[in-house]
Amino acid sequence: MADEVQHLTRAFSGLGGLGVDEPAMVSALARWRGQPEKRSGFRKGFPGFFSSHGEMERCEEEYMLRLAAEFARLKNLVVLWAMHPWERDARLAHHVLHQHHPAAIVVEVACTRSADELLGARRAYQALYHHSLEEDVAYRARDKPYCNLLVGLVSAYRYEGPRVNEEAARAEAEALGAAVKSAAGGKLLAENGDVVRILSTRSKPHLVETLRRYKEIHGRRLEEDLSGRGREETTTLLLEAVLCLTAPAKYFSQVMEVALREGADEHEKDALTRVAVTRSEHDMDEIRAAYEEQFGAKLEDAIAARAHGHYRDALLSLVMGAHHHHQ
Incomplete structure (x- = not known):
């Protein structure tokens, strides 16, 4: 007993x-x-x-709410999993815009989906909410310094072929370097015309090449130059856009690591469901590899240690896919 x-x-x-x-x-x-x-x-x-x-x-009231939220994790996972990916992305973005969640999820949807997936999400958003995603983003972020960048990211339809113009990549690496330098003098990076244009229109292979050139020219990665500028909202958002566009597996593995920390808040914990569901059929193997490389542990072990019950089993099934066999 x-x-x-x-x-x-x-x-x-x-x-x-x-x-x-x-x-x-x-x-x-x-x-x-x-x-x-x-x-x-x-x-x-x-x-x-x-x-x-x-x-x-x-x-206690607060306890009931917390327990209800813990029980709801599995339900939320299954509902998200069952949805069409376009509708899922539209709902995730709408949730952020209308419940004052961090803008991060909008950046994630805009920058880690293919051109057609993002277009599908934008069409689903219009069908569901009778507004365009871009007008809602523009209105909600209207007084933020990153407004134009965010609108540019969600409006993009990027070229997805392999062809990269080396000359343009080199010139744009220089332009980004100049923008980073001048931003130190108070001009905000996210409001810089070159930065907004490059990040919101260029193809992902082009951006990867531009960042390689950036490091060659400036001796540091753009990521490092951005994260050295503090953790305020605009800098964080810029850094996130760069990571999502050029190293999505690394970005997602970092989101998972934060979600699995002892002191994670609700938004951070919710990301576990979101990433497991949205990435399970895309790049989960790359995310697992990136997690192990950055944090020296296996993602599935971290989930098994921190999560409970059927929710844990569902997460492991999504994260491990074919590799997952019930013990």
Whole structure:
């Protein structure tokens, strides 16, 4: 009995983690039938969540909301997984624009999808919300220094062939370097015409080549020059756009790592579902490799250690795909 209570307590306090241990709860439902005193003992052992009121232990409001959110993780994952990718992206973007989530997700959708996937998401957005994605982005970000860049990113239909103009890439690497230097003098990088044009119109292979030239010319990676400028919103957004466009697997592995940290907030934890679902059929093997290279551990081990119950199993199935066999 004591260890049954312990097991259930552990299932409930998967709260700081991700998801809940459903099997433990389901087996308690069967075994504790007709034994209300067991549940009462269980509540008393949980003073942080159930406070005593005379003869009754009352469930704290905040705790109920948190538990509901942990149970909802699996449901949200399955609903996202079942959706058409265009609708999914449209809903993810709309959610950000209308619930004041970080603009990061809009950048992610705009910069890591193919030209046709992004076009599909924009068409789905219009069908669902009777506005264009770009007009909503322009309106929501109207007083932000990165407004033009963000509108440019979501409006892009990039060339996807392999052909790169070496001369233009070299010239644009120089232009980016000049923009980085002048931004130190107070001119904001995200408002620089060259920066906006290059990041919002050039093909991904062209940008990869431009960044290679940038390092050759300036001795440092553009990424390093950007991350040296502090963590304010505009810099973070620029850095994210550069990563999403030129090294998506690295970007996604970093998002997963943040989500799996002990102190991750709700937005950060939600990213685990989003990335597992949206990337499972695209570049998940590359993301796993990038995770291991950057963090010296396997992504699937980190998920198994931090997540719980059916939610954990669903994440592992998406992340491991064909490699995943239930133990």
